Amino acid sequence: MSAALHFRRMTAVLLSVSLLAVAGTAAAAGKKIAMVQINQEALFFTQMDQGAQAAAKAAGVELAIFNSNNDPSAQNNAIETYIQQKVDAILVVAIDVNGIKPAITEAKKAGIPVVTIDAIVDGDNSVQVGVDNKKVGEDIGKYTAAYIKTNLGGKANIGVVGALNSFIQNVRLDGFKAGIATVPSAKIVATVDGQNVQDQAQTAAENLISAHPDLQIVYATGEPALIGLVAATSAQDATGRVKIVGWDLSAQAIKGIDAGFVTAVVQQDPEGEGRAAVNAAMKLLNKQPVEKNISVPVTIVTKANVGKYRAVFK
Numbered sequence: 379m380s381a382a383l384h385f386r387r388m389t390a391v392l393l394s395v396s397l398l399a400v401a402g403t404a405a406a407a408g409k410k411i412a413m414v415q416i417n418q419e420a421l422f423f424t425q426m427d428q429g430a431q432a433a434a435k436a437a438g439v440e441l442a443i444f445n446s447n448n449d450p451s452a453q454n455n456a457i458e459t460y461i462q463q464k465v466d467a468i469l470v471v472a473i474d475v476n477g478i479k480p481a482i483t484e485a486k487k488a489g490i491p492v493v494t495i496d497a498i499v500d501g502d503n504s505v506q507v508g509v510d511n512k513k514v515g516e517d518i519g520k521y522t523a524a525y526i527k528t529n530l531g532g533k534a535n536i537g538v539v540g541a542l543n544s545f546i547q548n549v550r551l552d553g554f555k556a557g558i559a560t561v562p563s564a565k566i567v568a569t570v571d572g573q574n575v576q577d578q579a580q581t582a583a584e585n586l587i588s589a590h591p592d593l594q595i596v597y598a599t600g601e602p603a604l605i606g607l608v609a610a611t612s613a614q615d616a617t618g619r620v621k622i623v624g625w626d627l628s629a630q631a632i633k634g635i636d637a638g639f640v641t642a643v644v645q646q647d648p649e650g651e652g653r654a655a656v657n658a659a660m661k662l663l664n665k666q667p668v669e670k671n672i673s674v675p676v677t678i679v680t681k682a683n684v685g686k687y688r689a690v691f692k
Contacts (some may be wrong), residue, residue, distance in 0.1 A: 519557015
């Protein structure tokens, strides 16, 4: 990369960072933590931001949040910029868990600890916060398998609305496939790519449902996919024949649960993940012991336990 091009990219990232920086209370010790986020569209990520902001405020540190808009290169550039700014710690929700590793290594060389959130990065990050997406994907797959055995005679045609540009969501799909493998007559007949964008997920889901009138179950690997799928199922007048399972609650998903066509949704604790990441960074900065892997529990939400989540998604 030429020096001029690198300078222009760095300038653009600096401008984006300054526009999207979210300040906590004035830091008594002048500490600053930077958070490199995937996007600001999904409620999951905005709730994570809120948890991080609350923890930063409580700790008396400044928090800057960078919106990568689903662009892995923007994440790398943002980390480079934060290294130049000499922030005290970096949090990152990686889009590309392998592509982000060199930037994390550079941060480590600069003496800046990195806490990775959600997507598992096996690199020079100091701490990993989040859930085991493979295991939980398998758990929702096993739940789906049990549903197929009980309600569909052990046979089902399954569709998937994924986000093929998301490492995390691909891992969730791998786990789901392992979970439903306990029912040999359940098969995935088609996978469509919503690209982690709600409108695109809805269009992809509509095409999936119309092209496969024999679908009985559709699995959505993330929040935009699930919201788009719920809307598509209603738009295609398929709520009577298609059951939905997926990830991340929303007001739309809860309405689907109430209507009976959304069967089960994995609900994470993104606010808890944000808080845990900031708290881990503070321990690192204060030279206190901290676990390498911090697990934040999930819940599979069904009609039986959805009530306690209603207030959150009004």
